[in-house]
Amino acid sequence: MPLHVYWRDGNLRDMDDDVAVDTWHYVLAKHAKGMCALERELGERHGLGPSEFEVLDRIVRHDRKLRIQELCDEVHLSQSALSRVVARLEKVALVSRGVCDDDRRGVFVCITDEGRARHAEAVPTHQAVLQEIFADDPALAR
């Protein structure tokens, strides 16, 4: 995805500053605020954690069976963490798991109707939270 980030200082700014470290602090701040807010809002309103939502979201966007491995490439979780997220989701019937026919080591994950509904319900919350988080970045507001 051809997205590039441009830093610009509103005022005078010493360009010897370490831009990477500044950017990192920005990332840390947004990540902390965002995760905290998502955890609270998705949790209270839809009974989902950020990881659970992310996994459901990936499956919905692909709109097909996915292998654990494919998900692993897209969500920022270790293989073991992902395995457990999927286990939790299966436990509450938002996804189902099954063995791949062509490679019986593999496991595919399928979203259930209930999972699809829960995801659809949560998308606006997710979006609203993030718009709030980035609301103070004027260039992102429109």
Add this chain to the structure above:
Amino acid sequence: MPLHVYWRDGNLRDMDDDVAVDTWHYVLAKHAKGMCALERELGERHGLGPSEFEVLDRIVRHDRKLRIQELCDEVHLSQSALSRVVARLEKVALVSRGVCDDDRRGVFVCITDEGRARHAEAVPTHQAVLQEIFADDPALAR
């Protein structure tokens, strides 16, 4: 800090896309890569975790005794997590703790010589890791 983020698309881009969500995915990706790399490099080379480094860094930048509470405002950790990070740092003698004289509920944290040295040693690693992480953002490279 007057830092603003500007998204720009290299090509055609549907401006109905949800910019906040895209930015969030950028934050998630950089955070995951950055934390993973920092954990590895700071850990292997200096025996520090990202939280430990961050706390040392805050103290060094202020260059004075700090109260736990002040640190709490600056690092993205809960009060309890910070309390434990400081405890770990004290255990390995990189900081020392003491009660505030003016408010005996308060605890100030002081960096030791060894802590200062370890921090100084780790700063270049920290910086190098982050420059590597953001190296693919052309606007940040110079």
Add this chain to the structure above:
DNA sequence: GAACAATACATGCAAGTGCATCTAATGCAA
């Protein structure tokens, strides 16, 4: 000053994560 709310920090506990490892299935070479 006594009683009580508020604040600063520490700690018990449950939950999520990554690493190392385990099991099962596959691929490949002899």
Add this chain to the structure above:
DNA sequence: TTGCATTAGATGCACTTGCATGTATTGTTC
């Protein structure tokens, strides 16, 4: 086919985190 390295995913374990709570001190109201 047999034997062995490789891969997919699950699981034991240690560690960190946040929430709720505990302890000690301070401030406030009567």
